[in-house]
Amino acid sequence: MTVTKTAKKAGKTANFDCKDVGLAAEGVRRIEWANQDMPVLQKIRERFEKERPLSGVRMACCLHVTAETANLVRTLKAGGADVVLCASNPLSTQDDVSAALSVHYGIPTFAIKGEDNTTYYKHLLAALATNPNVTMDDGCDLVTAIHKDRTDLIPTIRGSMEETTTGVIRLKAMAKDGALKIPCVAVNEADTKHLFDNRYGTGQSTIDGIIRATDTLLASKTVVVAGYGWCGRGFAARARGMGAQVIVTEIDPIKAIEAAMDGHRVMPMKEAAKIGDVFCTVTGNKHVISTEHMSVMKDGAMVCNSGHFDVEIDIAGLKKMAKKEIEGVRRFVDAYELSNGRTIYVLGQGRLVNLACAEGHPASVMDMSFAVQSLATEWVAVQKSPLSVKVHDVPKSIDAWVARLKLDTMGIKIDKLTKEQEAYLASWQEGT
Numbered sequence: 007m008t009v010t011k012t013a014k015k016a017g018k019t020a021n022f023d024c025k026d027v028g029l030a031a032e033g034v035r036r037i038e039w040a041n042q043d044m045p046v047l048q049k050i051r052e053r054f055e056k057e058r059p060l061s062g063v064r065m066a067c068c069l070h071v072t073a074e075t076a077n078l079v080r081t082l083k084a085g086g087a088d089v090v091l092c093a094s095n096p097l098s099t100q101d102d103v104s105a106a107l108s109v110h111y112g113i114p115t116f117a118i119k120g121e122d123n124t125t126y127y128k129h130l131l132a133a134l135a136t137n138p139n140v141t142m143d144d145g146c147d148l149v150t151a152i153h154k155d156r157t158d159l160i161p162t163i164r165g166s167m168e169e170t171t172t173g174v175i176r177l178k179a180m181a182k183d184g185a186l187k188i189p190c191v192a193v194n195e196a197d198t199k200h201l202f203d204n205r206y207g208t209g210q211s212t213i214d215g216i217i218r219a220t221d222t223l224l225a226s227k228t229v230v231v232a233g234y235g236w237c238g239r240g241f242a243a244r245a246r247g248m249g250a251q252v253i254v255t256e257i258d259p260i261k262a263i264e265a266a267m268d269g270h271r272v273m274p275m276k277e278a279a280k281i282g283d284v285f286c287t288v289t290g291n292k293h294v295i296s297t298e299h300m301s302v303m304k305d306g307a308m309v310c311n312s313g314h315f316d317v318e319i320d321i322a323g324l325k326k327m328a329k330k331e332i333e334g335v336r337r338f339v340d341a342y343e344l345s346n347g348r349t350i351y352v353l354g355q356g357r358l359v360n361l362a363c364a365e366g367h368p369a370s371v372m373d374m375s376f377a378v379q380s381l382a383t384e385w386v387a388v389q390k391s392p393l394s395v396k397v398h399d400v401p402k403s404i405d406a407w408v409a410r411l412k413l414d415t416m417g418i419k420i421d422k423l424t425k426e427q428e429a430y431l432a433s434w435q436e437g438t
């Protein structure tokens with residue numbers, strides 16, 4: 007693997023790495039298709055083109071390389087930033103988009119679907135080789151690489167945006183340990199991000215990934231959802247909508263009660279493992295499905311993950327335990343024959359099933375997440391003095407603006423408080 011392809015765009019030569027530059031035309035078509043469903047991001051791009059608030063920003067983004075992400079990085083570029091992009095997961099890249107970004111949109115991109123771990127990290131370092139002063143992460147790998155391999159960048163980094171729950175948990179752990187050295191912004195914590203992308207995006211795209219990989223009928227199946235955070239809630243609701251009987255496993259008593267009151271069965275994974283047909287982990291934690299669980303699963307059980315990292319299912323343990331492994335019994339499905347005579351199917355190698363086996367969340371929901379990303383980047387860029395080194399929340403005004411504009415583009419109007427109601431909410435004297 008070499009990271010040496012070059013493109014000439016506006017007189018500049020830039021390195022990039024994609025599977026096949028011949029895929030660029032298809033990538034452009036898919037990026038433009040997604041763009042139609044991203045009206046909030048379009049509005050921001052139009053303003054950015056005029057105001058250029060990101061002039062002087064050198065940006066390295068480590069994100070899933072999808073058609074939706076392409077529209078985000080186009081927006082950042084329109085704002086005046088010099089942008090490079092690398093993959094945030096070895097299996098989530100859309101190769102046509104990777105090619106289109108480098109060749110057609112002049113945004114150097116380092117991403118190939120199925121790249122091995124060495125190439126993955128080579129791509130990350132290639133993005134950091136541009137000496138960024140602002141970064142954007144989906145899962146904290148870029149920030150980790152800065153803290154481990156490119157500490158020289160730390161003094162000049164003005165801020166780093168984080169897209170996902172797992173990444174924010176990592177950043178907060180770093181801050182608690184005193185290990186965090188750059189200001190970060192927890193984009194995931196914005197309401198217009200996690201309440202919609204994590205719930206409705208993951209809900210739909212996880213179903214999409216499972217169906218594209220297996221073509222299984224979900225009606226009447228027992229679907230086991232490990233974790234009842236926003237992603238788990240969304241996926242459980244959509245699985246039920248497809249006619250599945252849903253079992254939720256949890257370690258948090260409050261979330262467990264919520265799952266029960268939402269009408270799902272709740273039980274330990276040890277019990278659920280014996281009766282599930284399709285399993286999906288969305289916990290952000292390690293070995294939530296262990297070899298002990300897989301050894302009691304039914305013949306033909308399908309196992310997948312929709313959490314950020316591929317640690318939730320003990321695949322290494324399964325490989326050791328299996329009598330026989332058959333790669334690719336179907337595209338993105340591997341079979342493991344156990345000594346008890348049963349076969350377990352793993353989808354997308356235990357990586358994010360919605361991005362490995364399908365196209366990730368639909369554009370309409372990424373519109374809000376990436377609107378928040380764009381405006382949070384602008385917020386970092388326009389600061390007069392450096393942001394403090396900690397995990398910052400996105401300003402509430404950004405959240406409210408994105409929500410209002412999204413409603414507007416959906417043709418939905420809402421009520422306004424009357425003066426009397428405003429006064430009532432501000433008062434404490436009036437009672438029964």
Ligand code: ADE
Pocket residue numbers: 069070071072073074075207211361365366367368369372
């Ligand atoms: N995360 C989940 N879905 C995504 C998408 N379509 N693009 C980028 N990141 C995502």
